[in-house]
Amino acid sequence: MASIDEGGGGGHKKGPGVKKAKKLSTRVDMTPMVDLGFLLITFFIFTTTMSSPTTMQLYMPKDTDEKDQNKAKESGALTILLGKNNVVYVYRGQLLPDASNFHVTTFKGIRDTIIAMKKDVINAHVHDAGCTKIQEEARVGNDKVKPPILPDPNWKNACLDKDLVIVIKPDDEATYKNTIDILDEMAISAVKRYAMVDLFPTEKALIQETEKRGGN
Amino acid sequence: MPSVKIPRKSTFVDMTPFVDVAFLILTFFIMATKFKPEEPVEIKTPNSVSTKDLPEDDAIQVTFDSSGRVFFSVLAAKDPTIKYNVIKHINETRSLGLTEAEMKNFARTASVGVPFSGLKQLLAIPVEDQKNFKQPGIPLDTLGGELYYWIRDAVGTFTGKKLLYLIKGDNNAKYPAFKQVLTAFKKNEIFKFQMITMLEDAPPGSELAILRNREKAASK
Numbered sequence: 157m158a159s160i161d162e163g164g165g166g167g168h169k170k171g172p173g174v175k176k177a178k179k180l181s182t183r184v185d186m187t188p189m190v191d192l193g194f195l196l197i198t199f200f201i202f203t204t205t206m207s208s209p210t211t212m213q214l215y216m217p218k219d220t221d222e223k224d225q226n227k228a229k230e231s232g233a234l235t236i237l238l239g240k241n242n243v244v245y246v247y248r249g250q251l252l253p254d255a256s257n258f259h260v261t262t263f264k265g266i267r268d269t270i271i272a273m274k275k276d277v278i279n280a281h282v283h284d285a286g287c288t289k290i291q292e293e294a295r296v297g298n299d300k301v302k303p304p305i306l307p308d309p310n311w312k313n314a315c316l317d318k319d320l321v322i323v324i325k326p327d328d329e330a331t332y333k334n335t336i337d338i339l340d341e342m343a344i345s346a347v348k349r350y351a352m353v354d355l356f357p358t359e360k361a362l363i364q365e366t367e368k369r370g371g372n
Numbered sequence: 373m374p375s376v377k378i379p380r381k382s383t384f385v386d387m388t389p390f391v392d393v394a395f396l397i398l399t400f401f402i403m404a405t406k407f408k409p410e411e412p413v414e415i416k417t418p419n420s421v422s423t424k425d426l427p428e429d430d431a432i433q434v435t436f437d438s439s440g441r442v443f444f445s446v447l448a449a450k451d452p453t454i455k456y457n458v459i460k461h462i463n464e465t466r467s468l469g470l471t472e473a474e475m476k477n478f479a480r481t482a483s484v485g486v487p488f489s490g491l492k493q494l495l496a497i498p499v500e501d502q503k504n505f506k507q508p509g510i511p512l513d514t515l516g517g518e519l520y521y522w523i524r525d526a527v528g529t530f531t532g533k534k535l536l537y538l539i540k541g542d543n544n545a546k547y548p549a550f551k552q553v554l555t556a557f558k559k560n561e562i563f564k565f566q567m568i569t570m571l572e573d574a575p576p577g578s579e580l581a582i583l584r585n586r587e588k589a590a591s592k
Contacts, residue, residue, distance in 0.1 A: 328546065329547075
Protein backbone atom coordinates (compact mmCIF):
# COMPACT_ATOMS: atom_id res chain seq x y z
CA MET A 157 0.00 0.00 0.00
CA ALA A 158 1.10 3.50 -0.63
CA SER A 159 0.44 4.75 2.88
CA ILE A 160 0.91 3.46 6.37
CA ASP A 161 -2.22 3.19 8.44
CA GLU A 162 -2.01 5.82 11.14
CA GLY A 163 -5.04 4.65 13.07
CA GLY A 164 -8.15 6.70 13.47
CA GLY A 165 -7.86 8.57 10.29
CA GLY A 166 -10.29 11.45 10.29
CA GLY A 167 -9.46 14.45 12.55
CA HIS A 168 -9.03 14.52 16.35
CA LYS A 169 -11.77 14.56 18.91
CA LYS A 170 -12.07 17.53 21.18
CA GLY A 171 -13.31 16.04 24.41
CA PRO A 172 -16.21 13.73 25.05
CA GLY A 173 -19.46 14.24 23.31
CA VAL A 174 -18.08 16.17 20.43
CA LYS A 175 -19.13 14.39 17.34
CA LYS A 176 -17.84 15.40 14.02
CA ALA A 177 -18.59 13.90 10.66
CA LYS A 178 -15.67 11.87 9.42
CA LYS A 179 -13.89 13.55 6.58
CA LEU A 180 -13.49 11.12 3.78
CA SER A 181 -10.36 11.40 1.74
CA THR A 182 -10.88 11.91 -1.96
CA ARG A 183 -7.55 10.34 -2.70
CA VAL A 184 -7.70 7.19 -4.71
CA ASP A 185 -5.13 4.53 -4.14
CA MET A 186 -3.39 4.16 -7.46
CA THR A 187 -1.30 1.12 -6.52
CA PRO A 188 -3.48 -1.54 -8.18
CA MET A 189 -3.56 0.54 -11.34
CA VAL A 190 0.23 0.70 -11.40
CA ASP A 191 0.35 -3.04 -10.84
CA LEU A 192 -1.92 -3.63 -13.77
CA GLY A 193 0.01 -1.20 -15.95
CA PHE A 194 3.31 -2.88 -15.35
CA LEU A 195 1.80 -6.32 -15.79
CA LEU A 196 0.65 -5.32 -19.25
CA ILE A 197 4.01 -3.73 -20.03
CA THR A 198 5.75 -6.96 -19.12
CA PHE A 199 3.39 -8.89 -21.36
CA PHE A 200 4.03 -6.62 -24.33
CA ILE A 201 7.78 -6.63 -23.80
CA PHE A 202 7.78 -10.39 -23.99
CA THR A 203 5.58 -10.64 -27.04
CA THR A 204 7.28 -7.89 -29.03
CA THR A 205 9.84 -9.02 -31.54
CA MET A 206 12.07 -6.06 -31.99
CA SER A 207 14.17 -7.36 -34.85
CA SER A 208 12.01 -7.37 -37.93
CA PRO A 209 12.75 -9.81 -40.71
CA THR A 210 14.59 -8.63 -43.78
CA THR A 211 14.84 -10.09 -47.24
CA MET A 212 17.79 -11.12 -49.31
CA GLN A 213 17.75 -10.91 -53.08
CA LEU A 214 18.56 -13.88 -55.25
CA TYR A 215 18.66 -13.99 -59.01
CA MET A 216 18.78 -17.37 -60.67
CA PRO A 217 19.70 -17.93 -64.31
CA LYS A 218 17.39 -19.65 -66.73
CA ASP A 219 18.21 -23.31 -67.00
CA THR A 220 18.37 -23.11 -70.77
CA ASP A 221 20.80 -20.21 -70.77
CA GLU A 222 24.04 -21.94 -71.64
CA LYS A 223 25.69 -19.06 -73.46
CA ASP A 224 26.85 -17.34 -70.32
CA GLN A 225 28.20 -20.40 -68.63
CA ASN A 226 31.59 -20.77 -70.25
CA LYS A 227 32.52 -17.14 -70.21
CA ALA A 228 34.39 -17.29 -66.93
CA LYS A 229 38.13 -17.24 -67.09
CA GLU A 230 39.65 -20.25 -65.47
CA SER A 231 42.16 -18.17 -63.54
CA GLY A 232 39.40 -16.22 -61.86
CA ALA A 233 37.08 -19.07 -60.98
CA LEU A 234 36.62 -20.30 -57.46
CA THR A 235 34.34 -23.22 -56.74
CA ILE A 236 32.82 -23.61 -53.31
CA LEU A 237 31.17 -26.90 -52.40
CA LEU A 238 28.96 -27.21 -49.36
CA GLY A 239 29.01 -30.55 -47.61
CA LYS A 240 27.27 -31.87 -44.55
CA ASN A 241 28.01 -30.76 -40.96
CA ASN A 242 28.89 -27.22 -42.12
CA VAL A 243 32.02 -28.39 -43.93
CA VAL A 244 33.07 -26.38 -46.96
CA TYR A 245 35.22 -27.62 -49.81
CA VAL A 246 36.94 -25.26 -52.16
CA TYR A 247 39.12 -25.33 -55.26
CA ARG A 248 40.44 -22.79 -57.72
CA GLY A 249 40.05 -23.00 -61.47
CA GLN A 250 39.51 -26.49 -62.79
CA LEU A 251 39.47 -29.47 -60.50
CA LEU A 252 42.76 -31.30 -61.08
CA PRO A 253 42.57 -35.03 -61.85
CA ASP A 254 44.55 -35.87 -58.70
CA ALA A 255 42.38 -33.44 -56.69
CA SER A 256 45.47 -31.73 -55.28
CA ASN A 257 43.80 -28.31 -55.38
CA PHE A 258 40.76 -29.56 -53.48
CA HIS A 259 40.75 -28.17 -49.95
CA VAL A 260 38.59 -28.65 -46.91
CA THR A 261 37.68 -25.59 -44.87
CA THR A 262 34.92 -24.14 -42.70
CA PHE A 263 32.58 -21.17 -42.89
CA LYS A 264 35.08 -19.21 -40.83
CA GLY A 265 37.93 -19.99 -43.21
CA ILE A 266 36.03 -19.41 -46.42
CA ARG A 267 36.04 -15.64 -46.05
CA ASP A 268 39.82 -15.55 -46.02
CA THR A 269 39.91 -17.87 -49.02
CA ILE A 270 37.61 -15.54 -50.95
CA ILE A 271 39.62 -12.47 -49.97
CA ALA A 272 42.91 -14.17 -50.93
CA MET A 273 41.41 -15.24 -54.24
CA LYS A 274 40.17 -11.74 -54.89
CA LYS A 275 43.62 -10.31 -54.20
CA ASP A 276 45.20 -12.73 -56.66
CA VAL A 277 42.64 -11.87 -59.33
CA ILE A 278 43.28 -8.16 -58.81
CA ASN A 279 47.03 -8.66 -59.08
CA ALA A 280 46.66 -10.59 -62.33
CA HIS A 281 44.31 -8.01 -63.80
CA VAL A 282 44.92 -6.72 -67.33
CA HIS A 283 43.10 -3.61 -68.50
CA ASP A 284 40.85 -3.92 -71.55
CA ALA A 285 37.94 -2.16 -73.25
CA GLY A 286 35.24 -3.74 -71.08
CA CYS A 287 37.06 -2.43 -68.07
CA THR A 288 36.77 1.21 -69.12
CA LYS A 289 33.01 0.82 -69.30
CA ILE A 290 32.78 -0.61 -65.80
CA GLN A 291 35.00 2.19 -64.48
CA GLU A 292 32.81 4.81 -66.06
CA GLU A 293 29.67 3.29 -64.55
CA ALA A 294 31.24 3.27 -61.11
CA ARG A 295 32.43 6.88 -61.47
CA VAL A 296 28.99 8.21 -62.35
CA GLY A 297 26.91 5.97 -60.10
CA ASN A 298 23.21 5.50 -60.65
CA ASP A 299 20.54 7.44 -58.82
CA LYS A 300 17.65 6.05 -60.83
CA VAL A 301 17.60 2.68 -59.13
CA LYS A 302 16.41 2.08 -55.60
CA PRO A 303 18.46 2.26 -53.43
CA PRO A 304 20.66 4.58 -55.51
CA ILE A 305 24.20 3.52 -56.31
CA LEU A 306 26.58 6.22 -55.14
CA PRO A 307 29.47 7.39 -57.28
CA ASP A 308 32.51 5.41 -56.22
CA PRO A 309 35.52 7.52 -55.19
CA ASN A 310 37.71 4.51 -55.97
CA TRP A 311 36.19 4.05 -59.40
CA LYS A 312 39.59 3.24 -60.88
CA ASN A 313 39.55 0.00 -58.91
CA ALA A 314 36.00 -0.90 -59.90
CA CYS A 315 36.86 -3.38 -62.60
CA LEU A 316 39.95 -4.94 -61.09
CA ASP A 317 38.04 -7.97 -59.88
CA LYS A 318 35.87 -8.44 -62.92
CA ASP A 319 37.37 -11.82 -63.70
CA LEU A 320 36.43 -13.20 -60.31
CA VAL A 321 33.61 -15.71 -60.56
CA ILE A 322 32.49 -17.83 -57.66
CA VAL A 323 30.58 -21.01 -58.30
CA ILE A 324 28.53 -22.28 -55.38
CA LYS A 325 27.59 -25.93 -55.37
CA PRO A 326 25.59 -27.10 -52.39
CA ASP A 327 25.56 -30.83 -51.76
CA ASP A 328 22.31 -32.63 -50.95
CA GLU A 329 23.40 -32.81 -47.34
CA ALA A 330 24.02 -29.06 -47.03
CA THR A 331 21.40 -27.13 -45.10
CA TYR A 332 19.44 -24.09 -46.16
CA LYS A 333 21.37 -22.08 -43.58
CA ASN A 334 24.65 -23.06 -45.24
CA THR A 335 23.32 -21.89 -48.58
CA ILE A 336 22.20 -18.54 -47.21
CA ASP A 337 25.45 -18.13 -45.31
CA ILE A 338 27.55 -18.63 -48.40
CA LEU A 339 25.38 -16.23 -50.42
CA ASP A 340 25.83 -13.80 -47.56
CA GLU A 341 29.59 -14.25 -47.80
CA MET A 342 29.32 -13.02 -51.39
CA ALA A 343 27.65 -9.84 -50.18
CA ILE A 344 30.18 -9.40 -47.37
CA SER A 345 33.19 -9.74 -49.63
CA ALA A 346 31.48 -7.77 -52.42
CA VAL A 347 31.76 -10.52 -55.02
CA LYS A 348 29.89 -9.29 -58.06
CA ARG A 349 29.67 -12.48 -60.06
CA TYR A 350 28.55 -15.72 -58.53
CA ALA A 351 26.31 -18.57 -59.50
CA MET A 352 24.61 -21.42 -57.74
CA VAL A 353 24.70 -24.66 -59.68
CA ASP A 354 24.57 -28.40 -59.18
CA LEU A 355 27.48 -30.65 -58.30
CA PHE A 356 29.35 -32.73 -60.83
CA PRO A 357 29.37 -36.47 -60.09
CA THR A 358 33.16 -36.39 -59.67
CA GLU A 359 32.83 -33.67 -57.05
CA LYS A 360 30.16 -35.60 -55.24
CA ALA A 361 32.40 -38.66 -55.14
CA LEU A 362 35.28 -36.56 -53.89
CA ILE A 363 33.20 -35.14 -51.04
CA GLN A 364 32.07 -38.60 -50.03
CA GLU A 365 35.63 -39.85 -50.10
CA THR A 366 36.83 -36.95 -47.98
CA GLU A 367 34.01 -37.50 -45.50
CA LYS A 368 34.92 -41.16 -45.19
CA ARG A 369 38.56 -40.34 -44.58
CA GLY A 370 37.58 -37.76 -42.00
CA GLY A 371 35.53 -40.38 -40.19
CA ASN A 372 32.18 -38.65 -40.34
CA MET B 373 8.33 24.25 28.75
CA PRO B 374 6.15 23.62 25.81
CA SER B 375 6.81 20.31 24.23
CA VAL B 376 7.79 20.46 20.60
CA LYS B 377 5.11 18.93 18.48
CA ILE B 378 6.24 17.09 15.49
CA PRO B 379 3.61 17.48 12.84
CA ARG B 380 2.33 14.14 11.62
CA LYS B 381 3.05 13.82 8.01
CA SER B 382 1.02 11.63 5.78
CA THR B 383 2.90 8.75 4.31
CA PHE B 384 0.53 8.59 1.40
CA VAL B 385 2.57 8.57 -1.78
CA ASP B 386 0.99 10.04 -4.82
CA MET B 387 1.06 7.32 -7.41
CA THR B 388 -0.44 9.35 -10.23
CA PRO B 389 2.81 10.22 -12.06
CA PHE B 390 3.86 6.62 -11.68
CA VAL B 391 0.67 5.51 -13.38
CA ASP B 392 1.26 8.09 -16.09
CA VAL B 393 4.69 6.70 -16.86
CA ALA B 394 3.50 3.11 -16.76
CA PHE B 395 0.74 3.76 -19.24
CA LEU B 396 3.01 5.80 -21.46
CA ILE B 397 5.38 2.86 -21.75
CA LEU B 398 2.43 0.55 -22.19
CA THR B 399 1.12 2.66 -25.07
CA PHE B 400 4.53 2.53 -26.73
CA PHE B 401 4.66 -1.24 -26.55
CA ILE B 402 1.12 -1.66 -27.80
CA MET B 403 1.97 0.54 -30.79
CA ALA B 404 5.29 -1.18 -31.44
CA THR B 405 3.98 -4.72 -31.18
CA LYS B 406 3.14 -6.44 -34.36
CA PHE B 407 1.56 -9.80 -33.96
CA LYS B 408 2.91 -12.44 -36.21
CA PRO B 409 0.34 -14.13 -38.39
CA GLU B 410 -0.17 -17.61 -37.13
CA GLU B 411 1.66 -20.20 -39.11
CA PRO B 412 1.25 -23.94 -39.03
CA VAL B 413 4.96 -24.49 -38.41
CA GLU B 414 7.64 -22.62 -36.56
CA ILE B 415 10.46 -21.52 -38.82
CA LYS B 416 13.83 -20.29 -37.64
CA THR B 417 15.21 -18.28 -40.51
CA PRO B 418 18.95 -17.81 -41.11
CA ASN B 419 20.71 -14.48 -40.62
CA SER B 420 22.04 -12.31 -43.37
CA VAL B 421 23.60 -8.89 -43.76
CA SER B 422 20.83 -7.83 -46.11
CA THR B 423 18.91 -4.76 -44.93
CA LYS B 424 15.94 -4.80 -47.25
CA ASP B 425 12.61 -4.71 -45.43
CA LEU B 426 10.04 -7.43 -45.73
CA PRO B 427 7.04 -6.47 -47.87
CA GLU B 428 3.56 -7.15 -46.51
CA ASP B 429 1.52 -6.84 -49.63
CA ASP B 430 1.44 -8.19 -53.12
CA ALA B 431 3.67 -11.10 -52.44
CA ILE B 432 3.62 -14.86 -52.64
CA GLN B 433 5.40 -16.71 -49.90
CA VAL B 434 6.66 -20.24 -49.98
CA THR B 435 7.73 -21.65 -46.64
CA PHE B 436 9.60 -24.86 -46.00
CA ASP B 437 10.39 -26.34 -42.64
CA SER B 438 13.27 -28.49 -41.40
CA SER B 439 11.66 -31.72 -42.57
CA GLY B 440 11.07 -30.36 -46.06
CA ARG B 441 7.33 -29.75 -45.81
CA VAL B 442 6.32 -26.92 -48.11
CA PHE B 443 3.62 -24.33 -47.41
CA PHE B 444 2.15 -21.73 -49.68
CA SER B 445 0.70 -18.38 -48.72
CA VAL B 446 -0.52 -15.25 -50.41
CA LEU B 447 0.34 -11.97 -48.68
CA ALA B 448 -2.38 -9.44 -49.30
CA ALA B 449 -3.04 -7.61 -46.05
CA LYS B 450 -4.66 -4.61 -47.70
CA ASP B 451 -7.08 -6.41 -49.96
CA PRO B 452 -8.53 -9.71 -48.71
CA THR B 453 -10.42 -10.28 -51.93
CA ILE B 454 -7.13 -11.14 -53.64
CA LYS B 455 -6.78 -14.30 -51.61
CA TYR B 456 -10.33 -15.22 -52.45
CA ASN B 457 -9.67 -14.68 -56.14
CA VAL B 458 -6.58 -16.87 -55.96
CA ILE B 459 -8.43 -19.82 -54.48
CA LYS B 460 -11.31 -19.29 -56.88
CA HIS B 461 -8.90 -19.43 -59.78
CA ILE B 462 -7.24 -22.57 -58.43
CA ASN B 463 -10.60 -24.15 -57.78
CA GLU B 464 -11.49 -23.66 -61.42
CA THR B 465 -8.21 -24.72 -63.01
CA ARG B 466 -7.74 -27.77 -60.79
CA SER B 467 -11.48 -28.55 -60.53
CA LEU B 468 -11.35 -29.10 -56.77
CA GLY B 469 -15.07 -28.62 -56.18
CA LEU B 470 -14.67 -26.29 -53.22
CA THR B 471 -17.77 -24.68 -51.80
CA GLU B 472 -18.18 -20.93 -51.38
CA ALA B 473 -17.70 -21.20 -47.62
CA GLU B 474 -14.49 -23.18 -48.04
CA MET B 475 -13.10 -20.60 -50.43
CA LYS B 476 -13.97 -17.83 -47.97
CA ASN B 477 -12.18 -19.84 -45.32
CA PHE B 478 -9.03 -19.88 -47.45
CA ALA B 479 -9.00 -16.09 -47.48
CA ARG B 480 -8.63 -16.20 -43.71
CA THR B 481 -6.11 -19.05 -43.63
CA ALA B 482 -2.50 -17.92 -43.21
CA SER B 483 -0.88 -20.68 -45.23
CA VAL B 484 -1.69 -24.05 -46.65
CA GLY B 485 0.49 -27.12 -46.89
CA VAL B 486 -1.65 -29.90 -48.24
CA PRO B 487 -1.91 -31.62 -51.61
CA PHE B 488 -4.79 -30.49 -53.81
CA SER B 489 -6.62 -33.67 -52.87
CA GLY B 490 -6.56 -32.71 -49.20
CA LEU B 491 -7.43 -29.05 -49.65
CA LYS B 492 -11.16 -29.56 -49.27
CA GLN B 493 -10.63 -31.39 -46.01
CA LEU B 494 -8.38 -28.63 -44.63
CA LEU B 495 -10.64 -25.78 -45.62
CA ALA B 496 -13.64 -27.48 -44.04
CA ILE B 497 -11.93 -26.90 -40.68
CA PRO B 498 -12.41 -23.43 -39.14
CA VAL B 499 -9.26 -21.25 -39.13
CA GLU B 500 -8.82 -21.46 -35.35
CA ASP B 501 -8.68 -25.25 -35.38
CA GLN B 502 -6.41 -25.62 -38.39
CA LYS B 503 -3.27 -25.65 -36.31
CA ASN B 504 -4.32 -28.99 -34.87
CA PHE B 505 -4.53 -30.45 -38.34
CA LYS B 506 -1.22 -31.96 -39.36
CA GLN B 507 -0.43 -30.64 -42.80
CA PRO B 508 1.82 -32.90 -44.85
CA GLY B 509 3.16 -30.14 -47.11
CA ILE B 510 2.57 -29.43 -50.78
CA PRO B 511 3.94 -32.29 -52.89
CA LEU B 512 7.09 -31.40 -54.79
CA ASP B 513 9.23 -33.14 -57.33
CA THR B 514 12.05 -32.19 -59.66
CA LEU B 515 9.55 -30.60 -62.03
CA GLY B 516 7.94 -28.36 -59.42
CA GLY B 517 5.07 -30.62 -58.39
CA GLU B 518 1.82 -29.07 -57.25
CA LEU B 519 3.61 -25.96 -56.09
CA TYR B 520 4.05 -25.10 -59.75
CA TYR B 521 0.26 -24.81 -60.15
CA TRP B 522 -0.14 -22.83 -56.96
CA ILE B 523 2.39 -20.27 -58.16
CA ARG B 524 1.05 -20.21 -61.70
CA ASP B 525 -2.53 -19.56 -60.64
CA ALA B 526 -1.62 -17.03 -57.98
CA VAL B 527 0.51 -15.09 -60.45
CA GLY B 528 -2.35 -15.21 -62.93
CA THR B 529 -4.66 -13.60 -60.39
CA PHE B 530 -2.24 -10.79 -59.61
CA THR B 531 -1.98 -9.53 -63.19
CA GLY B 532 -1.00 -5.89 -63.53
CA LYS B 533 0.72 -5.71 -60.17
CA LYS B 534 4.36 -5.95 -59.25
CA LEU B 535 4.52 -9.18 -57.38
CA LEU B 536 7.30 -10.26 -55.02
CA TYR B 537 8.29 -13.85 -54.43
CA LEU B 538 9.30 -14.65 -50.90
CA ILE B 539 11.02 -17.80 -49.78
CA LYS B 540 11.18 -18.60 -46.11
CA GLY B 541 13.24 -21.58 -45.10
CA ASP B 542 14.25 -23.16 -41.85
CA ASN B 543 17.89 -23.19 -40.80
CA ASN B 544 17.99 -26.97 -40.73
CA ALA B 545 16.16 -27.60 -43.97
CA LYS B 546 18.24 -29.50 -46.50
CA TYR B 547 19.34 -27.93 -49.74
CA PRO B 548 17.23 -30.19 -52.04
CA ALA B 549 14.03 -28.78 -50.51
CA PHE B 550 15.21 -25.28 -51.37
CA LYS B 551 16.21 -26.38 -54.84
CA GLN B 552 12.81 -27.91 -55.54
CA VAL B 553 11.08 -24.72 -54.44
CA LEU B 554 13.35 -22.76 -56.78
CA THR B 555 12.50 -25.20 -59.57
CA ALA B 556 8.78 -24.61 -59.09
CA PHE B 557 9.38 -20.88 -59.46
CA LYS B 558 11.73 -21.29 -62.39
CA LYS B 559 9.17 -23.39 -64.25
CA ASN B 560 6.91 -20.33 -63.99
CA GLU B 561 9.61 -18.17 -65.56
CA ILE B 562 10.31 -16.46 -62.25
CA PHE B 563 13.98 -15.93 -61.53
CA LYS B 564 14.08 -13.20 -58.93
CA PHE B 565 13.44 -14.09 -55.31
CA GLN B 566 13.54 -12.57 -51.88
CA MET B 567 14.67 -14.85 -49.12
CA ILE B 568 13.40 -14.01 -45.67
CA THR B 569 16.23 -13.69 -43.17
CA MET B 570 17.00 -11.99 -39.89
CA LEU B 571 19.28 -9.01 -39.89
CA GLU B 572 22.86 -9.23 -38.69
CA ASP B 573 25.64 -6.67 -38.91
CA ALA B 574 28.24 -6.68 -41.63
CA PRO B 575 31.51 -7.95 -40.13
CA PRO B 576 33.79 -4.99 -39.35
CA GLY B 577 36.60 -4.48 -41.83
CA SER B 578 34.87 -6.34 -44.64
CA GLU B 579 34.27 -4.68 -47.99
CA LEU B 580 30.56 -4.48 -47.31
CA ALA B 581 31.13 -2.70 -43.99
CA ILE B 582 33.39 -0.18 -45.75
CA LEU B 583 30.75 0.42 -48.41
CA ARG B 584 27.99 0.84 -45.83
CA ASN B 585 30.07 3.35 -43.89
CA ARG B 586 30.58 5.34 -47.05
CA GLU B 587 26.85 5.37 -47.74
CA LYS B 588 26.16 6.47 -44.19
CA ALA B 589 28.66 9.30 -44.50
CA ALA B 590 27.11 10.40 -47.78
CA SER B 591 23.61 10.55 -46.35
CA LYS B 592 24.64 12.85 -43.53
